[in-house]
Amino acid sequence: MIFYMASAFLIAIGLYALMAKKNLIKMILGITFLDSGVNLLLISLGYINGGTAPILLNGVKPGEVVDPLPQALVLTNIVIGVSVTALALSVVIRVYKHYKTLNSDKVRDMKW
């Protein structure tokens, strides 16, 4: 239950940062918060009571492991998240070089 609460909280913080913050770096931080929240939500949906890591070694039986499918999907999601964050940061470096500011209101054509 606390995992659901934490993931909903992380998603809310990420959305708030995206909506209310002006600083571009903080907006990217919001995207990563959103990312972590969704990852935590998927992982906790795959948890099974009393389950252990899905590695069938040392006498672990198939009936006593957690769901491996969300973990595989989250592995993909983490890699995509890293790519998105890195690309967004490099665009922000360009924007800062050009406009000498990180405030999205002062950057032309970037108001909401």
Add this chain to the structure above:
Amino acid sequence: MIKKSISFILIAIVFLALFLTLANDVPFGANRTVVSAKYIYDGVQDTGAANLVTAIVVNYRGFDTLGEVTVLFVAATGIGAVLYNMGNPVRKKREKTEASLIVKTGSKVLFPIMLIFGAYVFIHGHLTPGGGFQGGAIIATAFLFRYVSDTRYSIDHKKFTATESVVGMTFAMVGILGLLLTGYFLYNFLPNGSPGELLSAGIIPIIYIAIGIKVGAELTGIVDNMMGVEQ
């Protein structure tokens, strides 16, 4: 100010809706395996990999992983394109102050150990927690250490690009070999071996070693591109 309060109220509604739905309708820790029951019960016989997450990522959904590697490659290329021509052509010091002696020496001592640990993580991807992406990230962290501690350090771009291309082609060639030998792209054409040994799980170790080296080289390239920007 009014914008902030409106967004705060909206976010609070989203949070409450999400949390209450989850808390009421989705019991935590319940067994809801439908698709993955097949993976859990037949995975070891099918693929020979003891780590079921690796079995799913590389064997059952290997095509997905090929796309994932492509996304990372496109992102690295895009970062190179966006940051093109922003660095100093004659590489001189990036920072004005040098790192302290402890940081410099410590990073040099840790560098080979981190490389070995990264290689361990991706070579044992089918047996222990970990795999190509995690091992590649550890290797890139080792290079990041060198960048942070040594203001003049820089990788050889040509060698990194060549390595990346070779291992990327290895991944694709393994898939095409499967297509030629069995009729299915990325099909496991090697014997499974006995699960739990290092040389088991058919093509999974080959693909994960290729992914590990490729991810390490790509993330190091991203680090190099971002560190090379003139301040």
